[in-house]
Amino acid sequence: MGTPTPEIGEKMKIVLLGAPGAGKGTQAVKIAEKYNIPHISTGDIFRKNIKEQTPIGVIAKSYIDKGNLVPDDVTIEIVKNRLAEDDCKKGFILDGFPRNVYQAEALLNITELNVVLDIHVPTENLMARLTGRRVCSGCGESYHVTTLEGRNTCARCGENLYQRDDDNEQTVAERLAVYHKQTEPLIEFYKAKALLKTVNGDQDADAVTAEVLNVLERL
Ligand SMILES: [Zn+2]
Incomplete structure (x- = not known):
């Protein structure tokens, strides 16, 4: 009673989950545009902190330079700093974080969330999607071999297409194994907190x- 109904943008604190190849990045961009909320990709904020040589960026770089994984607590600090910026007040979409239950617990201490969207694609289809992916060397557009009909140039800009180094079968298998081990437990974690909504990612x-x-409009 008396509590004003929040505007849509105010209840758009979103975490996006999905295996490599599930199309998470594409969906994050669309959601961010639709609701005018920042798309927070951990890859991007790492690069920005390192480039600007922020204190936490310098620490992160010291691990990366040695070929080591950045510890969870450093990653958490970088995300926390980003979420404290003004543009996150009415919402955000987190892409690539949290990656494990430890990070998810930390995130709950930083901010409330309105929904966790899991873009679900069956594992056997992820392998075919990733190993068949070809990327434009000019504009970065992604294609799949099944739709290229033998062409090897970009329909948008005409540049040559290539296969990313980490899209070969062995590396893809390793990436999917890491996802299943570390990130899939998040699905149960968020389900238990009644935050999880699953979306069928196995369509165009x-x-x-x-x-x-549709899910977001019904929140
Ligand atoms: Zn292109």
């Missing part, structure tokens, strides 16, 4: 977006 990107927006 526009259909996934429609389903995602």
